[in-house]
Amino acid sequence: MSTNGYESWAIDLGNVGAIYPFQGGEVILVILGLVFWIAWHVIQFRQEKADIEYDMEHENDPEAVRRALERY
Amino acid sequence: MDSNLGALTIVFTEFYYWVTVVFMFLIHVGFCVYEVASSRRRNHLHTLMKNVMLIPLVTITFFFFGWWIYFAFQNGPWITGGLISAPFAEPWSPLMSTHLSGASPHLGVEAADAEGWHRINGVFWAAFLLFSWTAASIVSGSVIERIRSGAFWILAVVIGSFAWIVDAAWGWSAEGWMVRLLGYHDAYASGVIHAIAGGFALGVLVVLGPRLGKFDADGNPRPIPPHNPWFACLGLFLIYTGFWGFYAACNVPIISPEDIGGLIEGETWTATNIYLGPTTLSAITFNFLMSLSGGLLAAYLVSKGDPFWTFSGGLAGIIAASAGNDLYHPIQSMLIGAVGAIVAFRMHHWVERRFKIDDAVGAVAVHGYAGFFGVVICGFMLWGVPSSPYEGFATISPWGQFAGAIIMFFVLGFLPGWIVAKILNAFDLLRIPRAVELIGLDFSSEEAQAQAIADVRTAEAAMLRR
Numbered sequence: 001m002s003t004n005g006y007e008s009w010a011i012d013l014g015n016v017g018a019i020y021p022f023q024g025g026e027v028i029l030v031i032l033g034l035v036f037w038i039a040w041h042v043i044q045f046r047q048e049k050a051d052i053e054y055d056m057e058h059e060n061d062p063e064a065v066r067r068a069l070e071r072y
Numbered sequence: 073m074d075s076n077l078g079a080l081t082i083v084f085t086e087f088y089y090w091v092t093v094v095f096m097f098l099i100h101v102g103f104c105v106y107e108v109a110s111s112r113r114r115n116h117l118h119t120l121m122k123n124v125m126l127i128p129l130v131t132i133t134f135f136f137f138g139w140w141i142y143f144a145f146q147n148g149p150w151i152t153g154g155l156i157s158a159p160f161a162e163p164w165s166p167l168m169s170t171h172l173s174g175a176s177p178h179l180g181v182e183a184a185d186a187e188g189w190h191r192i193n194g195v196f197w198a199a200f201l202l203f204s205w206t207a208a209s210i211v212s213g214s215v216i217e218r219i220r221s222g223a224f225w226i227l228a229v230v231i232g233s234f235a236w237i238v239d240a241a242w243g244w245s246a247e248g249w250m251v252r253l254l255g256y257h258d259a260y261a262s263g264v265i266h267a268i269a270g271g272f273a274l275g276v277l278v279v280l281g282p283r284l285g286k287f288d289a290d291g292n293p294r295p296i297p298p299h300n301p302w303f304a305c306l307g308l309f310l311i312y313t314g315f316w317g318f319y320a321a322c323n324v325p326i327i328s329p330e331d332i333g334g335l336i337e338g339e340t341w342t343a344t345n346i347y348l349g350p351t352t353l354s355a356i357t358f359n360f361l362m363s364l365s366g367g368l369l370a371a372y373l374v375s376k377g378d379p380f381w382t383f384s385g386g387l388a389g390i391i392a393a394s395a396g397n398d399l400y401h402p403i404q405s406m407l408i409g410a411v412g413a414i415v416a417f418r419m420h421h422w423v424e425r426r427f428k429i430d431d432a433v434g435a436v437a438v439h440g441y442a443g444f445f446g447v448v449i450c451g452f453m454l455w456g457v458p459s460s461p462y463e464g465f466a467t468i469s470p471w472g473q474f475a476g477a478i479i480m481f482f483v484l485g486f487l488p489g490w491i492v493a494k495i496l497n498a499f500d501l502l503r504i505p506r507a508v509e510l511i512g513l514d515f516s517s518e519e520a521q522a523q524a525i526a527d528v529r530t531a532e533a534a535m536l537r538r
Contacts, residue, residue: 002456002467004399009349009461012338019350020401021453029403036410040369047376 082191088325089195095317096202103209106307109300114512115217122221126208130232138233145241152249160189199321208232210269213433223496231272239484255459255466256476259345260394262446263480270440271485279493282430308383335461351398359405363393366409385413388442395450416442447477
């Protein structure tokens with residue numbers, strides 16, 4: 001048993017193609033990758049929204065605004 | 073060089089490793105930038121010098137004995153055999169110097185000894201040397217602002233010219249005993265550089281103790297912010313850049329079936345990993361970029377966009393996938409990189425709270441825990457794949473990889489770090505005094521600079537009055 005189908009490297013490499021593990025699962029991998037990508041954007045938007053809401057809470061705090069402007 | 077093709081291969085190989093050394097310099101520029109930026113301003117020059125001076129110290133000791141250890145210790149020794157003779161790596165050998173392809177019989181170098189080694193010895197030594205610097209630099213960041221420079225430089229020689237090169241002899245060579253008996257596979261050094269250096273750093277940190285003020289009266293950690301956060305990120309970005317050289321240097325660029333002891337059949341020449349198993353530069357280019365991306369994306373979310381941890385997570389991602397990046401599918405690399413970054417982030421903060429370990433830059437996590445994870449996950453992903461073209465070697469397996477990870481992180485990493493730190497501490501050589509830590513390591517140079525500036529200003533003011 002070998003996850004990439006090869007049990008020996010003492011072979012003619014001229015006859016060897018794919019050498020990654022779990023060959024045949026490429027479509028599943030692409031689906032997993034796409035899910036990871038889309039999920040990242042969804043989570044990121046939620047985190048960014050929370051950051052913006054925190055900043056907006058200080059909009060009417062003149063001292064906080066003054067400090068922020070002095071920091072440049 | 074007995075044929076034009078052979079000559080061309082050797083010269084190409086020589087040039088290839090030379091280029092990787094130049095790229096790997098950027099890793100050390102990056103380490104300097106990120107460590108200096110992570111320190112408080114009152115320590116920044118000492119931090120810089122502490123990191124920079126490991127370069128000459130590891131270089132000369134690697135010349136004196138490190139390179140020889142790599143070849144001599146592949147059997148343990150006394151695990152699968154005795155010490156292996158490596159006259160071309162002894163520091164007094166004419167082949168450890170400027171030597172052409174002919175024999176030097178008056179110096180004991182015969183024609184067969186000179187062939188090949190006269191060309192690649194220096195560049196091969198240098199490629200391994202840059203890995204040695206990396207092992208020591210990884211430790212350097214975690215101990216900033218309270219370790220004595222002299223103590224760190226002793227530790228740097230131990231990890232850079234001894235511990236890591238023993239682990240390379242054992243598990244990062246074509247015939248090392250860990251490859252033979254455990255099927256240990258670690259193509260881009262998740263364990264042999266990163267886990268061992270992270271473990272070594274942890275061993276030192278346990279003895280060194282935290283910086284003053286790191287933990288409050290209740291034992292809760294306080295962040296000690298870097299004096300230049302964006303430069304710390306830039307330093308990590310430079311490390312990514314240098315890492316390309318590291319990856320290329322881990323490969324053998326081209327080799328014929330004859331040069332792999334005739335084990336590989338046919339006539340196809342190939343690039344290989346250090347174990348002489350097949351891979352391509354294209355494959356590792358895919359996988360480097362995808363594992364970096366997985367790490368960056370995961371770390372950004374888990375750290376809620378913290379710049380330092382996002383960049384650190386990118387590095388952890390590459391490190392986590394490195395053990396098997398010669399063979400993984402790129403999307404597998406991406407997902408492993410993402411998990412590795414999360415492991416690093418979560419473990420760093422858990423160990424900090426639970427055990428009161430002050431790792432100033434997260435090096436134990438990014439390198440140690442992510443590296444450990446990377447070695448272990450490789451055992452599952454590449455289960456049953458041959459570790460080598462040599463007959464009779466064990467195949468890759470979860471238990472072989474787990475045993476390897478333990479050897480790297482604890483046996484050759486944590487334990488020597490802890491022991492040497494304990495010895496240095498017993499002689500009161502490990503840590504700077506409390507008063508010096510409070511006023512800063514750069515106190516005297518800052519005072520001298522302030523005085524010099526005042527003197528120049530006084531002189532300039534006098535010139536204006538004339």
